[in-house]
Amino acid sequence: MKQGIFTVTENRKIASSVFEMTLAGDTSDITAPGQFVNIQLDGFFLRRPISVCDCEDGTLRLIYKVVGKGTEAMSGLASGTGLDILTGLGNGYNTEVSGDRPLLLGGGVGVPPMYMLCKKLLAEGKDVTVILGFNTESEVFYEEEFKALGAKVLVTTADGSKGIKGFVTDAMNGIDYTYFYTCGPEPMLKAVYNKSTTSGQLSFEERMGCGFGACMGCSCKTKYGNKRICKDGPVLVKEEIIW
Amino acid sequence: MVDLSVNLSGLTLDNPVIPASGTFGFGYEFAELYDINILGSFSFKGTTRDPRFGNPTPRIAECESGMINSVGLQNPGVEKVIAEELPKLKKCFHKPVIANVSGFSLDEYVTCCEKLDKEDQVGLIEVNISCPNVHGGGMSFGVCPDSAFEVTKAVKAVTKKPVYIKLSPNVTDITEIAAACEEAGADGLSLINTLLGMRIDLKTKKPVVANKMGGFSGKAIFPVALRMVYQVYEKVNIPIIGMGGVSSAEDVIEMMLAGASAVQVGAANLVNPYACRDIIESLPAAMEKYNIKTLKEIIGGAHNG
Structure with a gap:
């Protein structure tokens, strides 16, 4: 810090x-x-x-x-x-474990952290697919920016006004991926968690006091013990999550 | 040269600035940023007999010039604190530390204090009596003079180190509770704990924190804390550690003039991790500005004449 x-x-x-x-x-x-x-x-x-x-x-x-x-x-x-x-x-995403074909799923303001992650994975020579989920066309951003990086990009909107109609999980069908990374609202994280067929990393949100691990305001329970979203997270691995 | 040192029941502190329990963890996060040995002391995370996860989240709500927390005493339990946290802390903090203890029954307070009393690193025990008493129907030990007396007496019986009782402001007359603690043998008092408060989210139309209510702290509560320290100073003859909204060297001086022998800094640490360092560094200039040479000489100064 x-x-x-x-x-x-x-x-x-x-x-x-x-x-x-x-x-x-x-x-x-x-x-x-x-x-x-x-x-x-x-x-x-x-x-x-x-x-x-x-x-x-x-x-x-x-x-x-x-x-x-x-x-x-x-x-x-x-x-x-x-x-x-x-x-x-926060801890951030670990790219070492991604395998050759990582899948990135960002929902709404969960999209931004996917950008730096995508850049890093591409720099490491990986074949990256990104699914960006939004409610409606007017809320869509960064589709072109991800494409410019060199990733395969799919856009979903809940109302079908742009891209695939539905949620990010509706665009997962048929994608052959080795690992996943996601950030977005909790119901989306849970849906991705349930649909995913590989291990992955999920970024969580919680109301914070300090943001650096001192106040215990944003604690959660995991299979690996109590964690502070701000310090031990916000990224948790799939295997440790308790919903 | 100005003299910043103060005394708490035989314990000499280089300066009166102490991070308050629950806002400084066990010090490590802050030790990454600056040498925390510049602190007068620090009060570690409230410790209970058994490990506690605390309350459901959200636990935090923002207020004008302050915040609400309902962490609910999350801590690893006294055994783990002694076995794991204190040895780790020893590496980054070399001064006597304040052990903050909470409990939900007399027996829990006694067990916890007895164990921490044996630890060399602990210079002083601060007993938080603001948590609900499970045997007393959930009412806080700190809201009634009789139960405050009882806890103090029980803890004093099993400890050799100075015992400071941390008082809740959520009472009709804090001076009565203070007097009961003094009568039961408390070596000093810490005040104030947080004020019970709440916020409601206008979008969801429900309370912001999951526990509905929580403890209000931060700048906004300073005048209330100052007033209580002033009143308690008039009532008792034991030292007071003053706290509540302190966020500057001027606040420290004001708190000491009201009657505090030392001062704790709480919520300010959470928004400015350097708050305690900044306060300590600006104290000499603030003292000079107000013509103070020896800080301990101003304790209770507002009461004279």
């Missing part, structure tokens, strides 16, 4: 209620895809935990959905704003 001041370099709307923020600062503590950062915002007591979409040489990219007052305030931040951010939080 590292505390640093980042400067907002861009903050733009990329889909319905979804924003992409680019920041400049010290990203040296971000060591794995699937980690998150915790952002201090003026006027709010607790920090806002946001998953890392991408980071490279001092550039941090975050994608967030406006769901409450905190993210609403974030969406109004202008370029040049300085933000106090804790980086390098």
Whole structure:
């Protein structure tokens, strides 16, 4: 974990209620895809935990959905704003165990962490398939960005307005994969868990106090003992999960 | 040079700043960031006789200038704390530590305190009497002078180290509870624990935390905590560790003027992991600004004249 001041370099709307923020600062503590950062915002007591979409040489990219007052305030931040951010939080995804053909499944704001993960897996020479799930066409983002990386991309929408009609699990049929990685709302994680035929890693969400393991606010039970989503997670392996 | 040292029942602290129980774990997360030996001491995660997972999640809700938690005393149990956490802690913290103890029955408090009393690393035992008493119909030990007296007496009988009773603010008159603890032989008092509070999510129209209610802490509660420390100082003659919303060197000075011999920092650690370090580093300048040479001389200073 590292505390640093980042400067907002861009903050733009990329889909319905979804924003992409680019920041400049010290990203040296971000060591794995699937980690998150915790952002201090003026006027709010607790920090806002946001998953890392991408980071490279001092550039941090975050994608967030406006769901409450905190993210609403974030969406109004202008370029040049300085933000106090804790980086390098959480365990992140382990790519070593992916095999040759990993399958990535992101749902809604569970899509962003899949981006850095996809990049890493492709750099490791793996054949990556990505399924991106959204409610409706206006909420779709990053389809082109994933394609540009060189991954096979499938899009699903619950209402069928774009891509395959249904959930991410409806696009899993017929895909030959060696391992899976997923992030999204809990019902989606559970559906992926049930449908998957291989081992995998799932990223969970919980209301957090500190975000770095001190307060025990986000604990969960696993087959491997009690874990803190913020410190021992947010990524858990399929075998340890207790629903 | 200013003198930051304070005393708690024979224990000399380099400075009065102590991370509060439950906001600092067993110190490791913070030891990764800075040398935690700069702290006066620290109060480790509330420990019970048996391991506890705590309450269901969500356990956290945000408030204006504060937060609500309903963690529910998650801890590995006293045996594991002694066997695993204390040896690990010894590697990063070399000063006497404050052992924070909770229980749901007299017997649990006694067992826990007896065990921790034998540990060299423990300088002081802080007994949290805010949890519900399973034998008393779920009412907290800390809300009634008689049960506060009873717990204090029982714990004092099995310990040699100083015992500080941590008081709940959720009572009609905190000074009565304080007086009962003093009468039962408490060496000191810690106050205040969190204020019972709640939030309701307007979208779901249900309480935010799974346990419905939780403990409200953070900046917002500082004036309430300060007032209680002030009142208790007038009532008892034993040292007080003051806490509740402390987040700056100025707050530390204010708390000590109200009557605190040392000060704990809680929720502030969770939003700024460097909070205690920052407070300790800014104390000398704050003291100079207010013409204070020796910090312990200001304890209770607001009561004079």
